[in-house]
Amino acid sequence: MNEEHQYIFIDFEFTMPERSPAFKGFYPEIIEVGMVSVIDNKINDKFSSFVKPVQFPVLSRRCKSFLNITQDQVDNGMTLIQLVKNLEELSSKSSKNSIVTWGNMDMKVLRQNCLKVNQAFPFCGKEIDLSMEYKRFFGDQNQTGLWKAVQAYGKEGTGKHHRALDDALTTYHIFSLVEKDKRYLGKTEPTTIGDCVDFSKLLNKFA
Secondary structure, three states: OEOOOEEEEEEEEEOOOOOOHHHOOOOOOEEEEEEEEEEOOEEEEEEEEEEOOOOOOOOOHHHHHHHOOOHHHHHOOEOHHHHHHHHHHHHOOEOOEEEEEOOOHHHHHHHHHHHHOOOOOOOOOEEEEHHHHHHHHHOOOOOOOHHHHHHHOOOOOOOOOOOHHHHHHHHHHHHHHHHHHHHHHHHOOOOOHHHHOOHHHHHHHHO
């Protein structure tokens, strides 16, 4: 087994309801997945696929319009059980995993979807909500959207927003930028009183 630390950047897109009796008992289901595996600061693997929803297989007009996803795309996607198996295989590549998402919904929905089909949660490792890390690091009062966060760095997101693999790659991009800033600040020497006070002016004052 590969003992190197693996960072798994993941993004899901979910189904969306409409005001209709057809969506009674609705819960969000994964319909697209994007994953990026990073080991030793290098992309080790990438994966993306559409996923067939189980409980509400017909997409709402709102969902198709907002995500620009077609019914045919999800109908021809992988099953949720196949997705869980793929995630298990990816996680098993290393005994040291960190699963990084932007926000906490991805892992919440994955857990709920697994329960609905009697599948064990596929990941073992530390879960990192990068949006909260970003918020704490920059002292923001409110959580920032994924693409707004990367634009704050003067960069642009990868590909198209709300495409799962593009969002996973953008999450990795922001993670790299934040970690770089953390390392830079960690190397900064602490401020001394001599940095704050101009002693030449102070001595002249009392001369």
